[in-house]
Amino acid sequence: MTLEVIKPGLATTVQDLGRPGYYHLGIPLSGGMDRYALRAANLLVGNAPGDAVLEAVFLGPELRFTADALIAVTGATLPVKLDGAAQPGWTALAVRAGQTLSFDFLKAGARAYIAIAGGIDVPVVLGSRSTYALGALGGWQGRALAAGDVLPLGTPHAAGREGVSVPEALRRPPGDPAVLRVLPGLYAHRLTEAALRGFFDDEWKVAPEADRIGYRFRGGRPLAFVDRTPPFGAGSDPSNIVDSGYPYGSIQVPGGAEPIVLHRDAVSGGGYFMIGAVISADMDLIGQMQPHQRTRFVAVDMPAALAARRERAERLRALAAALGA
Amino acid sequence: MSIRYAFGGDEHIFVEIDEAMSLEAFFQTLSLSKAVRESRIAGVSEICPANASLQIRFDPDRIAPDDLLREIRALETAAKRAEPVLRTRIVDIPVFYGDPWTHETMMRFRERHQDPAATDLEYAARVNGFAGVEDFIAAHAGAPWFVSMVGFVAGLPFMYQMVERERQLQVPKYLRPRTDTPKLTIGHGGCFGCIYSVRGAGGYQMFGVTPMPIYDPQQQISYLREFMIFFNPGDIVRFRPIDRAGYDAACDDVAAGRFEPAIRPAVFSLDAFRADPIACNAALLEAGHDA
Structure with missing residues (x-):
């Protein structure tokens, strides 16, 4: 099962909860910058909290699914669309093979987390699938996604629960100031x-x-x-x-x-x-x-x-x- | 030296051995880092030694910050008393000083430099009182260096030259950092040398390049297959000047998987160094030279 990148977004990377243990050699923690939203996205689709997801910043990617999948988008208010039709954020969504996931312009927040049941199945490097772009390490070829990339997906390990969503009270925007x-x-x-x-x-x-x-x-x-x-x-x-x-x-x-x-x-x-x-x-x-x-x-x-x-x-x-x- | 402790948020303890750099402070940093590592305190996840300080990351859900602070303080006396002898390795790093790639880069960022009319080597030679670049290179390559910290970015060694304080080479960083530095550039800022492990931003003066990769996330390079990072704090480095032909030959060897870094075991005693730094360094360089 794979995910095709049609448009990459601004700097979309594969992230999980990070890569502790190598900071003394200059390799940072990496992992999602909003780990709460990352965990929520994973839990919505039945993944383990630390499975690998996509972190999109400011501008969402356009992605095509080659097989049916359960997905969720959390974090920033980056309006979700499936084949052009608006979908709710912080909610488990069923996607059919051939459908395209895209996004409207950012409304609030900065980073959206896109979880897919089974997780993004890139190789584990030093204990993590997170991307550390400065060191060209981990994630998808050590870099942000590019158009034409085809990402491997893992096998879902829990039954899908389409329509489940995170209650409003459990989402935490930054506030102003x-x-x-x-x-x-x-x-x-x-x-x-x-x-x-x-x-x-x-x-x-x-x-x-x-x-x-x-x-x-x-x-x-x-x-x-x-x-x-x-x-x-x-x-x-x-x-x-x-x-x-x-x-x-x-x-x-x-x-x-x-x-x-x-x-x-x-x-x-x-x-x-x-x-x-x-x-x-x-x-x-x-x-x-x-x-x-x-x-x-x-x-x-x-x-x-x-x-x-x-x-x-x-x-x-x-x-x-x-x-x- | 009076050790200073500070919390860095709720997950780090910062230990400053001394606010000034010295071989003594570096040695104490290494011995306290080792003592903390060996004490295996529950909840400690990372110990990061730097030049004259260390940073300890911990999980406050597993150990209360004040309890950890007490445990580290208890190790302080033992670490201070530890015999200042380091069993380590000395590594020969070939350097093509004044190479064309760092030259091209420095020319692009000349307006960010203290002396736009000179090269970084010419400037460094002048501010350190040398007659010319040749003499400066002789001093740079003439005494060994301790890897006193690995970091900034993945695998980048900071190095401190093993000479008395009055012989330390000191050069300010660029006025404004460059947005580009060639991979494997030999840099220098303040009293510290470095090798840029990856291409990217940097503010250190640029003296040359080494053909020897020190970071390989793909783990394809023969000597980086087991681990992608070459250096560890406490390694000793000797720079060996090479010319263009030597640089090209070494690059070919790296590409063909034939390059083997020249590494020898070495023992460094701070007391022996204090008694006779020149003899101590001569013995170390001799060990490196056999390779």
Whole structure:
């Protein structure tokens, strides 16, 4: 069973829940940027939560099915069409052999997850089917889809449940302004107290440079640094440090100007100070943010980060329960 | 050196051994990384050593962040006391300095450079007080380098030259990063050398290329079949200058599956290095030269 790519979309990639374990060698986590939506899409079609799906960003692909299939599209509001007829999102849809899946223009969010019963059956590389395009690793030939690609599909392992959908209350849009909770730390001491306060007081906007590696933000005031003699090997700019590891979710601000939050295809290290890191519970939200999205960073402490993490786990349990998975 | 701990969100602990780079800080980074790895603390999923710091990823559902912090702190003393001796390997990396491909790339990005009228090698030679490019290359290839971190992108080694601080080669990064760097470029930024494992953006000065692939996601290259990444932190590198003919011959060997990296076991003692760095390096280079 296969899936033919007629139009690839903007940067559609094969993703699952990711490839942990190789970050110490520069290979990032990868996997869906909105893993909640990815899991939901899989559960809707009877897949395991971590089966491989397609992640489409901003612009949907056009895909032709060579056999009957059960599919679901979750995440961004990217209106779904089968042979031109509108279909609901967050819902298990039956597709017949020969039908074409396409999308209208993006209405909200940024990334849609297209799950097909049986999953996208590309080879497992270092424990994952996710695409890491910068390293030409995994996914479909290590790259985003192109017109003419024919993707192998796996065998469905559960009975189809056409028409099942995720309740509205269990979908989570970013809100406006989007709120990203941050645990300050790492190299936050490089900033003056006023600059650190300013970072959290100011409203930021997602810059056009926003991709799977990281999201850049603009619009806040430049950050002022505490004076220092540069440590040997750090470099002369006040925002430089001796090159260190960059945690997933960490916020670096090169030159104190534009914050960058690293995401699933993060560069694993480098020489810019970090103000802290976005908490794990809010990383999925970033995957649904478009350029120009208004954003506030809100400082939280570790107990609050862990409480948010528990809420997220609770929502995942509620999702699984709602879908009978 | 006083070790500093910080949380990176709710899934990472960041450990800064020292804010300045030194062989001592690098050694402590390696020994603390090893101690954490060997202690097999439940809930720890990744240990990423960098130049003078390390990062530990953990699952807070399995171990409370403060408990993990306590466990790592308890390893600190033992790691500090560990004998600063590294049993590792020394790898010979052939380098075609001043090659035409990095030259073509640097010319495309000249307006992003400190000295648009000079090449990266000429600029590096000048700012480090050398009479010319030849002398700079002699210093670059004349002492071995530690792989002090692997990352940024897949398989890219950061390297720190094993010389006293006053002999360290230091060059600023480009004023603005390039959007292109040839694959296998030998780069340099601050006091760190690197080898670009893949083609892409980069801000380090470009000195040459090596014909020896160090990352192969297809795992077709003979010596990368078992694992796609060549380097590990703690490897020692010796750069060996080659000319165009040597570069072409090595590329042919790689394509034909005949290329075998020159690798020898090596033992490095920080105390021996401190006592006599020149003799220590001579012994290491000798070991590499037998290959």
